[in-house]
Amino acid sequence: MEVNKFGLSRVIPAEIKRDIRQQCGFGCVICGLGIIQYEHVDPEFKDAKKHDPANMTLLCPQCHSKVTTKMWSKSRVKLAMRMPKCLQQGYSNEFFDFPERNPSLIFGGVKLSNCKIPIQVANYALFQLKKPEYLGQPFLLSGLFTDSNGEVSLEIKDNEWKANSSLWDVEVKGPCITIRERHRKIHLVLTITEQCDILVSRLDMVFAGFYFEANGDYLKVTFPDGGSSELSGCVADNCNVGISF
Ligand SMILES: [Zn+2]
Structure with missing residues (x-):
């Protein structure tokens, strides 16, 4: 099992995942797509002491990779976390x-x-x-x-x-x-x-x-x-x- 320097496992407990899904409206916070990955935003996973939904979000694989490759900044994600796409449009798709x-x-x-x-x-x-x-x-x-x-x-x-x-x-x-x-x-x-x-x-x-x-x-x-x-x-x-x- 992969853990970070604080001993935090990469495995996110089911109820934390559900909290994150609910706060994001069940899709990527940036584009609204329903195929998602769970992402530690700030702090990143390597520096996280716990899986805290307030600092985590949902991203689709494409938006995720744009952030990982620094094509998009972390501020882009943080802005979307405040106004998740799915909650604005009323659905994930x-x-x-x-x-x-x-x-x-x-x-x-x-x-x-x-x-x-x-x-x-x-x-x-x-x-x-x-x-x-x-x-x-x-x-x-x-x-x-x-x-x-x-x-x-x-x-x-x-x-x-x-x-x-x-x-x-x-x-x-x-x-x-x-x-x-x-x-x-x-x-x-x-x-x-x-x-x-x-x-x-x-x-x-x-x-x-x-x-x-x-x-x-x-x-x-x-x-x-x-x-x-x-x-x-x-x-x-x-x-x-x-x-x-
Ligand atoms: Zn997306």
Whole structure:
């Protein structure tokens, strides 16, 4: 384990990381991108005695390297720390990529493949997939996730995702986005698989009076009239609309 001259480990405890994510609005303080690295600003890690969120921030790899190579000054970072980009614009953002084929949407074990509109709720296309319009363009996904209060948490428009900066926690680790509504209350776990499918393994979402709950391999939908239905397995392949509620 790497430690500095004060014996401080490079490993930052999970709750300190969360504090830093929250104070930065879950993205790079300079540009708002959601793929981030944790950075000791002042003092730098080599001179730090502790992992203090007040002196630490989030930077995307590109902004980070501009600071490391001194193309940008430390003052640039400190200014951004006072006015984080995500808090100003209200979201952190990044892009999904579906280069090879139409991605399947796997919702708590329910697999929807080759559907233009994988899920439709109350006549609203909750998710939509568009084929590439020109050579080299990926498949394009648009869609919406709302939390258990019906507030928009993650919005996807033509592969660009935006996570609301007023959420309790958004954690992006490699291809996996985890959103928590509060301590130990997971709202969404979304992973882009190695096959470039979209896997929703956890979901707690209210939309238009419908309650969607996904955990592992089941999807439970509770309807506005109180009735409910549990779905699993492959329900749709090659349809215009996959499932409609
Ligand atoms: Zn950045």
